Amino acid sequence: MTPDREEPPVHVPDGFLDVPTSIATGVVAAGVVAVSLRRAREELAESTAAAPMAGLVAAFVFAVQMLNFPVGVGTSGHLMGGALAAVLVGPWTAIICLAVVVTLQALLFADGGVSALGSNVFLIGIVTVVVGYAVARGLMAVLPKRPASAVPAAAVGALVSVPATALVFVGLYSVGGAAELDLSQLAVFMLSWHVLIGIGEAVITGLTVGAVVATRPDLVRLTRRYRTSLLLTDADGTSREVSAAPVTDGVKRIGVRWVAGALGVCLVLAGLVSSFASANPDGLEYVAERVGFIDTAEDSVVAGSPFGDYAVVGIDNPILATGLAGVLGVVIALGVGLLIARAVRPKAPGASARDTEKV
Amino acid sequence: MGAGHAHGASRSVSDGLYLPGDTPLHRLPAEVKLVGLLAFVITVVATSREQAWAFGVYGLLLLGLVALTRLRPGTVLRRMVIEVPFLVFAVLLPFVALGERVDVLGLQLSVDGLLGGFNILAKGTLGVLAAILLSATTTPRDLIVGLQRLRVPALFVTILSFMVRYLDVVVDDMRRMALARAARGFEARHLGHVPVVAKAAGALFIRSYERGERVHLAMVSRGFTGTMPQLSAPVPTSRQWALVSLAWMVVASVAVTAAVAGDRTAWLVMAG
Numbered sequence: 001m002t003p004d005r006e007e008p009p010v011h012v013p014d015g016f017l018d019v020p021t022s023i024a025t026g027v028v029a030a031g032v033v034a035v036s037l038r039r040a041r042e043e044l045a046e047s048t049a050a051a052p053m054a055g056l057v058a059a060f061v062f063a064v065q066m067l068n069f070p071v072g073v074g075t076s077g078h079l080m081g082g083a084l085a086a087v088l089v090g091p092w093t094a095i096i097c098l099a100v101v102v103t104l105q106a107l108l109f110a111d112g113g114v115s116a117l118g119s120n121v122f123l124i125g126i127v128t129v130v131v132g133y134a135v136a137r138g139l140m141a142v143l144p145k146r147p148a149s150a151v152p153a154a155a156v157g158a159l160v161s162v163p164a165t166a167l168v169f170v171g172l173y174s175v176g177g178a179a180e181l182d183l184s185q186l187a188v189f190m191l192s193w194h195v196l197i198g199i200g201e202a203v204i205t206g207l208t209v210g211a212v213v214a215t216r217p218d219l220v221r222l223t224r225r226y227r228t229s230l231l232l233t234d235a236d237g238t239s240r241e242v243s244a245a246p247v248t249d250g251v252k253r254i255g256v257r258w259v260a261g262a263l264g265v266c267l268v269l270a271g272l273v274s275s276f277a278s279a280n281p282d283g284l285e286y287v288a289e290r291v292g293f294i295d296t297a298e299d300s301v302v303a304g305s306p307f308g309d310y311a312v313v314g315i316d317n318p319i320l321a322t323g324l325a326g327v328l329g330v331v332i333a334l335g336v337g338l339l340i341a342r343a344v345r346p347k348a349p350g351a352s353a354r355d356t357e358k359v
Numbered sequence: 360m361g362a363g364h365a366h367g368a369s370r371s372v373s374d375g376l377y378l379p380g381d382t383p384l385h386r387l388p389a390e391v392k393l394v395g396l397l398a399f400v401i402t403v404v405a406t407s408r409e410q411a412w413a414f415g416v417y418g419l420l421l422l423g424l425v426a427l428t429r430l431r432p433g434t435v436l437r438r439m440v441i442e443v444p445f446l447v448f449a450v451l452l453p454f455v456a457l458g459e460r461v462d463v464l465g466l467q468l469s470v471d472g473l474l475g476g477f478n479i480l481a482k483g484t485l486g487v488l489a490a491i492l493l494s495a496t497t498t499p500r501d502l503i504v505g506l507q508r509l510r511v512p513a514l515f516v517t518i519l520s521f522m523v524r525y526l527d528v529v530v531d532d533m534r535r536m537a538l539a540r541a542a543r544g545f546e547a548r549h550l551g552h553v554p555v556v557a558k559a560a561g562a563l564f565i566r567s568y569e570r571g572e573r574v575h576l577a578m579v580s581r582g583f584t585g586t587m588p589q590l591s592a593p594v595p596t597s598r599q600w601a602l603v604s605l606a607w608m609v610v611a612s613v614a615v616t617a618a619v620a621g622d623r624t625a626w627l628v629m630a631g
Contacts, residue, residue: 013445015482019405037514048585049575050514055521056571057564059529062522064560067533079560088564100519107393107502108375110490111441113483115400178408179456179475207554211561219568 011105012120012169014113021176026118032126033099039092043221050093057089058097062104064208082128082165083136083158084205087150088212090221091133098125119172127168132161136222145226147217148210154222155206162198166190373526376438376494384428384496387603388595389505395603396493402607402614403485408478410617414485417610421488428496435491442487445479452476499523504592517587525574529567536562 017025041050061081085094099121105111112120136150136157143149170187213220233239379385384392406413425435456472463473497505503520507513536559547556575583 013442013479013483014400014486015404015479016445019401022401022404033515034512037512048579048583049571051517051585051587052521052575052578053568053571054518056525056529056567056574058518058522059526060564060567062526063529063533063563063567066530067556067560089568096515096518100515100522104375104519104522106490108377108494108499109441110376110438110487110494113400113486114396114490115404115486177475178478179452179469179471180458181452181456185455203550203553204557204560207557208560208564211558212564215561216565216568219565 011112012116012123014115016113016178017116017119017172018176018178019115021172022115022119025122025172029099029118029121029126032095033121036092036095036099040090040096043090043092053089054093054096054100057085057093058100061085061097062101065101079204080124080128080162080165080201082124083132083154083161083201084208086129086133087136087154087157087205087209087222088220091129094129094133095125098129101125123165123169123172127165128161131164132157133222135160140222140226147213147220147223147226149226150213150220150223151206151210154209155202158205159198159202162201163191163194166194371527372530373499373523375499376491377498378430378434378495380429380496382428382496384424384492386593387496387599388593389497389501390508391595391599391603392493392497393502393505393509395607396489398607399489399610400486402610403489404482406482406614407617407621408474408481410620411477411481413613413617414481416613417485418488420606420610421485421492424492425488428492430491430495434495435488438491438495439484439487442483445483449476449479449483452479500590501592504590507589513586520587521574525567525570528570529563532566533559533563 037050040054061084064079064081064084067079082094082098085097088094089097102112102120102124103117106114106117106120132154134157136153139153139156140149143153167187167190170183170190173181173186174183209220213223218224230242231239232242403414403417406417425432452475453468453472454466456469456475458469458471460467461470461473462468500523503516503523506516506519540555540559545552545555547553
């Protein structure tokens with residue numbers, strides 16, 4: 001948000017976003033964390049390992065956020081750690097770790113609003129991790145298939161994740177922000193500032209991943225399947241290569257029933273909550289309408305879109321229209337989510353040598 | 360609710376902002392405080408920003424609780440510094456927001472921006488103050504019990520409890536590395552020094568991860584099956600729940616009054 005040396009750049013306080021936005025992001029965050037809890041067990045060695053391992057990694061993320069890096073001229077930056085955690089331990093475990101850290105910061109350190117906890121988990125815990133991991137994973141497809149490639153991939157992932165999170169924040173602000181701003185101006189300001197932060201994040205993330213790759217390349221989740229095969233040399237001098245690990249996928253799919261249930265809850269909430277929330281114009285809009293200066297107020301960037309002002313154009317009943325806009329929003333979000341999921345999904349077993357030997 | 364292990368000199372990171380004490384708020388079980396805090400904060404955020412007096416009432420209620428918990432004003436103020444970055448945003452808002460402008464001391468300020476800035480300032484401050492009350496009167500252990508009893512997914516709570524448990528170990532690891540660097544004359548001054556610190560971060564990750572593996576194996580060899588036993592703490596009495604509900608009803612009635620008053624203002628404007 002504002003340049004500051006101590007706090008993570010986006011820790012939203014209470015009152016920044018309105019109640020419907022806070023609840024909506026809270027529901028989405030809770031859903032994603034719930035899915036991550038299931039998938040993380042598969043990312044880690046055994047199901048019983050999830051708790052101690054993720055707990056220790058969360059403690060690491062918390063500690064590394066305390067670490068200040070010199071930026072020059074007396075200021076220092078520090079890490080958000082979303083992309084770093086995703087590259088090191090995988091996206092599902094990373095989401096849980098960041099969610100735990102953000103929850104603890106809100107409840108134990110009064111850092112970040114309790115009503116904005118869902119928004120903060122969504123922004124810091126989910127968006128940074130998903131964007132950072134997706135970008136890094138995408139880059140791995142074109143980079144040489146060896147552990148050292150994780151360094152540039154992680155750096156670029158971190159670089160993109162920070163401004164992407166800032167952009168999502170602008171999106172949230174445009175829906176439930178405290179005062180109407182020129183959104184394109186806000187976006188430009190936030191982007192330019194967070195690209196700078198992102199460069200710092202990229203340098204630190206890349207170097208940190210580099211340090212891990214140098215000593216324990218097997219721990220870097222992003223490149224675990226690119227492990228070099230063993231070269232065994234016998235006593236008589238003949239040597240042969242042994243493939244590093246068996247090849248299986250090991251990732252279970254989530255049940256259809258589970259997805260349908262979650263989707264149903266989202267649709268009902270989006271439909272009901274949004275129609276309750278903004279069926280009536282808020283106080284100032286109402287006054288403005290009466291006094292007559294609403295015409296002078298400029299419309300937001302999305303006002304011209306079919307969902308501008310949270311209502312579907314062409315439907316007269318305002319409650320039905322807002323409800324429908326909410327439902328459509330969920331469907332669109334789901335579509336985007338599925339596209340992302342498709343992009344980051346590991347290839348089918350057998351398509352490439354895939355190492356799922358777990359540590 | 361014991362005083363935990365937080366005692367002045369031996370303060371550690373994992374204690375959070377907890378300050379030992381024996382006040383009604385300290386004795387209140389964590390789950391009651393969590394529910395009360397969430398209800399309070401959501402009600403505050405939902406309150407119409409045009410009714411400034413309502414936020415004054417909320418503030419007085421919170422200050423009453425601060426007095427009840429015998430927190431020193433200096434301590435509370437120091438902890439509220441966390442909010443400062445957003446105060447900057449709130450102060451900027453009247454200058455950059457859109458909409459009708461008013462003349463204040465020769466400056467052209469946006470009405471929407473003034474209200475929005477006030478909105479962030481008031482609600483953010485109340486939120487931080489309320490969260491400080493929770494964190495100053497609740498040990499991390501009680502917080503974990505509270506989350507458990509509020510049916511937060513068991514695995515999430517277990518991970519959280521492991522994080523709290525090992526936070527000091529990991530942070531001490533980090534401090535030892537910093538001390539070792541300093542002992543060898545290292546001082547991070549410019550960007551060229553970042554690789555040194557990043558290497559330490561990488562080492563910290565490996566140490567934490569390996570510690571996690573060791574902890575896991577040690578626990579499995581002692582019969583760990585993936586779930587932790589329920590921690591014990593005093594169960595909230597129905598009187599304590601009733602008390603918090605009553606307090607919330609006071610807050611909610613302020614919010615409702617503010618909403619009604621807001622409607623009346625709109626009516627007056629319409630009539631005029």
